[in-house]
Amino acid sequence: MPDHTISDRALHILQTIFGYPSFRGQQADIVQHVAQGGDALVLMPTGGGKSLCYQIPALLRDGVGVVVSPLIALMQDQVDALAEVGVRAAFLNSTQSFDEAMQTERRVRRGEIDLVYVAPERLMTSRCLELLESSKIALFAIDEAHCVSQWGHDFRPEYMKLSVLHERFPDVPRIALTATADPQTRAEIAHNLQLDDAPQFVSSFDRPNIRYQIVEKMNARKQVLDFIRDEHPGDAGIVYCLSRKKVEETAEFLNANGIPALPYHAGMDMQVRSANQARFLREEALVMVATIAFGMGIDKPDVRFVAHLDLPKSIEGYYQETGRAGRDGAPADAWMAYGLQDVVQQRRMIDESEAGDTYKRIQTAKLDAMLGLCETLNCRRVRLLDYFGQPSGPCGNCDICISPPVSFDGTVKMQKLLSSIYRVEQRFGAGHVIDVLRGVESDKVKQWRHDKLSTFGVGSDASEAEWRAIVRQAIALGLIEVDHDSYGALKLTDQARPVLRGEQKVQLREYQKPARQKRQAVKPKGYVESELSRTEQAIFEKLRWWRVETARKHNVPAYVIFHDATMREIAKAKPGSLNDLRNISGVGEKKLETYGEEIVAVIAGMS
Known part of the structure; x- marks a missing residue:
């Protein structure tokens, strides 16, 4: 039976702390279920609001919420974002000194933290398990849960050990979350994490604001340069390449042609790599050129495009990577250049792998599905969603729907x-x-x-x-x-x-010679664009400059202060008082208290 007291408290937290007027999709049901002590497996697309599904139950329940995440490089940003809305958060990972870790451990034991982020390797140490056993635990959230599946596209052996949570903490609810899992991967997540009896909350995999486009590879670097210049000048984006060498060369090429770009791959010096990631998250209009080592958990909402210069290994990988575009719901592009050599190269990588025959068969089947998406004569979104078991109709927002092939x-x-x-x-x-x-x-x-x-x-x-x-x-x-x-x-x-x-x-x-095309003005289904008047646009730009300066002072990414969507709403509402500002989505009580007067002053200064 639903506990209306819990649902009322959950809505109150959503509105006052996170600043959102109402839950979306299945969020309310998931929060209610986990807050009442239930386990869950949650599949929700990137940008769908997965974090709230464990953050709010952690705040509703006694004790600390433990978030298992493989993303050490991003924990600081996640903790900073929670601090901005008044949630007591911390992390335990290898970047801390002994004294810093000890201080965090003491706060966990004393119940002075609402959420603590821990890497799976750290969690499995006897020291960390003893810490958790001597503390009051509200829940365990296992983020990026597809990492537990050998069928998935990003298997990590350390995730297999997480079944110990069920054995050592049988009364603590566990919620596993991922944006990407086909039915087979989903079944393996449930089995390996001992969540076989837990309800599965599967949201729509559709991201209607993303336009999918796959072009024939001729001169990939020149093609991606034209694409960025024609369709995304001054936008933040990610360009994925298969090899480290290609990453370096492509970043150099884009910079030489006036597109500010940074490289990122596992072979780089860790400090340089971390600095590049921090710049991408904190600055606007940067392009990150990367191997797939970059991106999981990237929370930047205003990435306007993701481009692939090489064929991804699977539809799951493609979906996960393209899902880093348009997390704010505004129009975004997933663009790929693809050619015969990509097919040959991926086949060779599978054949030359030292993995067993079963794994090779799985990878070949996944690659075949990816080829099918590239060569389809019908709507790409229909093909993509069908892979995840979701029926749909033509989207009107992919290259095949816009310019149907003959x-x-x-x-x-x-x-x-x-x-x-x-x-x-x-x-x-x-x-x-x-x-x-x-x-x-x-x-x-x-x-x-x-x-x-x-x-x-x-x-x-x-x-x-x-x-x-x-x-x-x-x-x-x-x-x-x-x-x-x-x-x-x-x-x-x-x-x-x-x-x-x-x-x-x-x-x-029928073969069509690749042609350089300007963006067609096609509005995706399901997306309502917020039209700004000239005055509202001027306010929005002024707010962006204020946000840049404020983020720099607080040493956090700009979107941690406010998302673009929130600032557009502020520009349209033109609040003249704190009370006017309180009703805008994305403005919680802590942000109202911290930034409210400054924003009202910015608006007044534009009058």
């Missing part, structure tokens, strides 16, 4: 490709096969006498780029595969036989 009966072209692969005895890579198809008399073609084959020149009516697109689609359709034991040779699969025999038709996407 499809055609590609059976004959596909038969030509498959026949050519067969005629060269499945021993050669895509470049050679395409040369044979197009009738190119290269030295290699002549050396192997492949200019005498019946398929030589049968595809001369199509360009190399068109054939590469067809090869990619053939791989995505499962008709051919790349064999790295034979230096990337293309091989036919069993599924190719009915196509070769003419028993099965193949529908292909």
Whole structure:
């Protein structure tokens, strides 16, 4: 039975401390359930408000809420953000001195902290477990819970040990949270954390404010430069690359072309890496160029784009990384340049991995799903959500919905490709096969006498780029595969036989030469843009400058002071008193007390 006293207190905390008028989606049910002592598994998209699902129950229950997080580099910012709204928070991790850790431990024992953030490695030490056993614990929140799953995209062995929480603290509620988990990963999270009997709260995976766009890779660095210049000048964004070297080179290239950019990867000096992350969080209009070592838990709400210069390994990884854009609900872009070499490279990485056959099969299946998303003829969002088991309709806010591709009966072209692969005895890579198809008399073609084959020149009516697109689609359709034991040779699969025999038709996407396009003014479904008048825009800009200076004084990221969405509401409301300001979403009592008079003065100064 719902406890109305708890629900009333929860709403009061939401409004007075965090400054939000009402709960969103399933937040209220989750808070109620955990506050009453129940366990839960929560799947909620990035920016959906997961943190409140454990922060508010921790404030409602006696004792300290223990948040298990792998994100040591971000704990300070999370603690600072809570301090700004008047919540007593601290962390225990390897960045502290012995004296600092001792002081935090004493405060935990005395019940002087509402929330403490702990890395899983620290939590598993006998010292930390003894500390928790001698303290009053309100709840355990296991953030980034997909790290416990070997099926997931970011497995971390230390998370497997977290089942000890259920064994040593059987009466303390546990809430596991993640933004990304397909049904298989979800089942493994529940099993490994002993949450099999806990209710699962699964929110919509849709982020309607994000526009998905995948383009053919030609010159990826030049393409991403054009994309940023055309569509996101002066915006904060993240560019993901597969290798450390590519990260360094891309950051250098963007800086040389007038786009302020910072590199981030695991091979950098830790101090430099941390300084770059801090700058990205605290400054505006910076682009972070990074490997996937960067990003988990990044709370920056105004990231306007995430660009991939290389193909992600899985849809979960892609969803998690693109979800770092547009956390504030305003329009954002997920852009990717993708080519045949990406497919070959990812296949090679799986094949050369030292992992077991089962893991390789899992990774291959995940990569196949990612290829399917890239090569789909239908709405990308439908394909993306379907992967997570969520049915949906065309979104109107992806490149395929905006500019639908032309499809055609590609059976004959596909038969030509498959026949050519067969005629060269499945021993050669895509470049050679395409040369044979197009009738190119290269030295290699002549050396192997492949200019005498019946398929030589049968595809001369199509360009190399068109054939590469067809090869990619053939791989995505499962008709051919790349064999790295034979230096990337293309091989036919069993599924190719009915196509070769003419028993099965193949529908292909018509090749379109990549063109540089200006952003189309398409408003995503589900997003209501706050139109600001000229006066309101001027107030908003003045508030942004005030926020920059205030954040610098407090040594916190600007969004910790106020999100852009809150400042837009302030600009529209033009509050003339503290009472006027109190009714604006995102302004809690502590922030009203700390910043209220300054904001009212800024508004008055604009009159």
